[in-house]
Amino acid sequence: MINAVRGTKDILPSEIPLWYFVEKTLHNVSNLFGFKEIRTPIFERTEVFLRSIGSETDIVNKEMYTFLDRGGDSITLRPEMTASVVRAIIQNNLLAENSILRLWYYGPLFRYERPQKGRLRQFHQYGAELIGSPEPEADVEIILLAKEIVERLGILNYKLLLNSIGNRTSRQRYKQELISYFEKYANSLSNDSQERLRKNPLRILDSKDERDLEIIKNCPKIYDYFDKESLEHYNKTKELLALNHIEFQETPHLVRGLDYYTHTVFEFQSPILGAQDSFGGGGRYNELFTEFGFKKEVAATGFALGIERILLILESQQKTLPNGSPLVYIAFNKPEFISKVFETAYFLRKHDIPTLFDVQKKSLKAQMKEANKYGVKFVIIFGDDEINNNTITIKDMKKSEQTTYPFEKGIEIILNSKSANEDN
RNA sequence: GCGAGCUUAGCUCAGUUGGGAGAGCAUCAGAUUGUGGCUCUGAGGGUCACGGGUUCGAGCCCCGUAGCUCGCCCCA
Numbered sequence: 001m002i003n004a005v006r007g008t009k010d011i012l013p014s015e016i017p018l019w020y021f022v023e024k025t026l027h028n029v030s031n032l033f034g035f036k037e038i039r040t041p042i043f044e045r046t047e048v049f050l051r052s053i054g055s056e057t058d059i060v061n062k063e064m065y066t067f068l069d070r071g072g073d074s075i076t077l078r079p080e081m082t083a084s085v086v087r088a089i090i091q092n093n094l095l096a097e098n099s100i101l102r103l104w105y106y107g108p109l110f111r112y113e114r115p116q117k118g119r120l121r122q123f124h125q126y127g128a129e130l131i132g133s134p135e136p137e138a139d140v141e142i143i144l145l146a147k148e149i150v151e152r153l154g155i156l157n158y159k160l161l162l163n164s165i166g167n168r169t170s171r172q173r174y175k176q177e178l179i180s181y182f183e184k185y186a187n188s189l190s191n192d193s194q195e196r197l198r199k200n201p202l203r204i205l206d207s208k209d210e211r212d213l214e215i216i217k218n219c220p221k222i223y224d225y226f227d228k229e230s231l232e233h234y235n236k237t238k239e240l241l242a243l244n245h246i247e248f249q250e251t252p253h254l255v256r257g258l259d260y261y262t263h264t265v266f267e268f269q270s271p272i273l274g275a276q277d278s279f280g281g282g283g284r285y286n287e288l289f290t291e292f293g294f295k296k297e298v299a300a301t302g303f304a305l306g307i308e309r310i311l312l313i314l315e316s317q318q319k320t321l322p323n324g325s326p327l328v329y330i331a332f333n334k335p336e337f338i339s340k341v342f343e344t345a346y347f348l349r350k351h352d353i354p355t356l357f358d359v360q361k362k363s364l365k366a367q368m369k370e371a372n373k374y375g376v377k378f379v380i381i382f383g384d385d386e387i388n389n390n391t392i393t394i395k396d397m398k399k400s401e402q403t404t405y406p407f408e409k410g411i412e413i414i415l416n417s418k419s420a421n422e423d424n
Numbered sequence: 425g426c427g428a429g430c431u432u433a434g435c436u437c438a439g440u441u442g443g444g445a446g447a448g449c450a451u452c453a454g455a456u457u458g459u460g461g462c463u464c465u466g467a468g469g470g471u472c473a474c475g476g477g478u479u480c481g482a483g484c485c486c487c488g489u490a491g492c493u494c495g496c497c498c499c500a
Contacts, residue, residue, distance in 0.1 A: 003491075058498045062425070080500090109500080114425085116494055125500060192497065208496090256499090268500095275495060306500025333458055364458055372460040383458045397460070 007113070007121025017321035018311060022153060026106060026126045029149045033141070035102040035128055040084040042108060046074040051291050052083035054259025057200075063111040077110035080258070081127055082285065082302060089131065090294055100132035106307075118276040118309045127282075127304035134299035136236040139264040139284055144244060146280060146303050150268060155313050158279075160247065161267045163254035164237070165202070166222065166230035168262065168287065174225035175201055185215045205253035222252060233263050260285040264301065270309075272316045279309040326354035328414060329371035332382040333364055340382055344392075344411075351415055372397060378414060 004010060011019060030037070046066050053059050065077040078084055085103060088094075094101055106126045113119060128145055130138045143160070150158060165171055178201045186194060190209040197204065205216060226234070241248055248266070256265050265283035273279060282303025289298035328348060330341050341357050348355040356374065358367045364383075371379045381393040381402070392410035395402035405413065 006491085063498080111499080113498075114496095115492090119499075123500065127500095195497095203498090206498095258499090273500095276499070279500065281500075304500065309500055331459075363453095365460080366452090368460040370460085379459080381459070385458085393459095395459075400461085402459080 005121070007115040007119075009120065014323065015311075017323050018314060018319065019307075021321055022307060022310060022314075023106070025149060025152050026104070029145065029152060030104040030128065032148070033102065033128075033145045035104040035145070038085060038088060038103045038105055039107070040078075040081070040088050040105070042110075043075050043077050044084055044087065046076040048083050048087050049076055049079060052086065052258075052260055052288055053080065057259060059111065059258070063113055065110045065112055079109055079111045081105050081107070081109065081125060081304070082129065082260075082288070085127075085129055086288055086292055086300075090289070090292055095132065095298065098132070100130070102128070102130055104128040116276070117274045118279075118306070118312055120308060124307035125304045126307060127302060129300060129302035131298060131300040131302075133301075134286060136233055136240055136264075138299075139237050139301045140240040140244065140246075142282065142301050142303055143241065143246065143266060146268065146282070146305070147246060149305065150280070153310060153314065154317065154319065155270065155279075155310065156317060157271060158313075159249055159269045161251040161254050161269060162238070162241070162248040163251050163265050164222075164226075164230065164234035164263050165255065165261060165265055166226050166234075166263060170226045170230040171202075171222075171262075174220065174222050177220045177225065178202065178204070181219050182215070188215060200259075202255045206255050216253065230263065237264055256281060256283060260288045260291065262286045266303070268305075270313050272313055273309055276309065278306075279313060280305040324354075325375035325377070326356050327376060327418065328353055328355045328378050328380060329367070329374060329376040330355065330357040330380045330382065331364055331367040331371060332357070333384060335361060337382050337387055340387060344380065344382075347411065348414065351418075353414060353418055378417070380410075380414070 046064070049064065050060060059079050064079055067075055069075050085105060089101065089103075104127065106124070108122050108124050110122055112121060115121060126149075128142060130142050147160070166174070179197065182189065182193075182197050182201060182204060186197060188211060189197065189204070190207065190212050193204045193207050193209065193212050196207075204212065205219070207213065207216065223231070223234075238248075238250075251267075254265055254267060256267070261283040263284040263286070265281070267278050267281035269277045270279055271277065280303060282301070284299070284301040286297065286299045288300065289296075330344060332338070332341050345355045345357060356376075358370060362370065364381075368379065376397060379395040379397060381395060383393070385391070386393055386404065390407050391404050392407045393402055393404045394410055394413060404410075
């Protein structure tokens with residue numbers, strides 16, 4: 001037996017209704033906020049991600065699906081989408097005609113990691129980017145969009161964590177202070193954190209190690225190193241969130257894993273997800289466009305949601321949706337009646353009536369069983385009597401009642417029942 | 425990259441000092457020969473992950489391999 005590769009999975013028919021529900025919600029809310037969809041290729045030149053994500057991040061160092069194509073170019077399956085979107089904006093010159101862009105995206109991403117609960121090698125994200133505004137209003141609009149989706153999906157017991165990591169100069173100053181602080185305790189830090197001290201000291205703040213936590217408790221606070229711009233941006237953001245009655249938890253140690261963030265960062269968490277409790281997150285990335293070599297700075301802010309993690313949450317909340325049933329099953333008695341069956345099915349389908357019938361030469365009884373299993377509303381029965389008299393027997397499966405009509409009349413009844421059935 | 429646990433029928437699992445491979449659900453077929461759901465009867469389906477070893481004998485003990493799951497790192 002050949003299995004799907006590690007960390008990938010099939011989305012089976014029984015799961016599709018929930019996916020549709022989530023996708024429909026994403027479309028609707030994006031639309032409500034005036035965001036337009038953008039679709040980019042699922043692979044890019046490796047350079048796109050090297051520039052944006054940060055060369056010291058784990059994503060770049062050990063998680064990318066990178067290969068040389070037949071032309072010798074280094075190609076990478078996208079591990080996130082913001083970089084692709086920025087590349088597409090620049091390449092297509094989308095900022096020439098708009099000073100601001102409201103974009104959303106949805107699709108599969110790839111990261112080479114050990115799979116575990118809520119973590120796959122191919123997974124899906126929805127994301128939205130508000131590009132062209134440095135104002136806190138934009139950050140808040142993004143958070144409002146995220147929250148509206150989360151609420152409409154019916155996710156319970158989630159938390160919104162908020163922090164700011166300031167602008168570049170503030171962060172540089174803070175980073176220096178952090179390094180000199182942690183160096184004093186370098187020998188007491190966990191191995192992971194000693195590594196972080198070299199590569200990305202900010203991430204020590206996010207450690208779960210108990211020894212680290214003890215040391216982190218008294219470390220310098222980032223807010224003390226903010227310059228005027230950073231402080232004002234952060235305060236204004238919090239103020240606007242309060243204005244919108246958004247509850248959040250200020251989390252000074254919230255540091256996200258991608259290097260391109262500035263100022264606002266935030267994360268949505270759910271307790272049911274276990275070790276990976278974050279199902280969405282984002283923040284501001286004012287420096288990403290210049291990283292790409294764009295001629296001027298473009299302020300931007302955005303977020304992404306992990307679809308599989310959202311589905312885990314919804315499943316834990318027993319959220320299920322019915323799989324749509326065909327309306328009509330045509331059962332018949334003798335193989336030679338098949339021409340009548342095809343003819344009737346053709347007509348009904350032309351009139352948008354979902355119709356199916358047996359293609360295994362099953363007994364009438366077995367056909368009824370199958371009809372029942374599919375949950376159809378009506379079974380049309382063609383037996384000897386119906387064929388000989390040009391009639392049609394319609395059985396209402398719910399009421400368990402059946403009536404024989406002249407053929408034309410019976411068909412009319414089916415057509416008329418469609419509108420009444422449409423709300424499921 | 426590191427650590428732990430699991431792997432018996434399509435699915436969920438039971439298998440008690442190592443000696444008969446089982447249940448429920450699902451599937452299929454019957455229960456006055458045109459008709460589903462409930463009930464009853466019956467049937468099919470397993471090299472007990474794979475490969476070695478110990479033993480008269482292994483699903484059960486030992487070693488190895490693979491797969492899955494969970495955790496660390498990191499992230500959605």
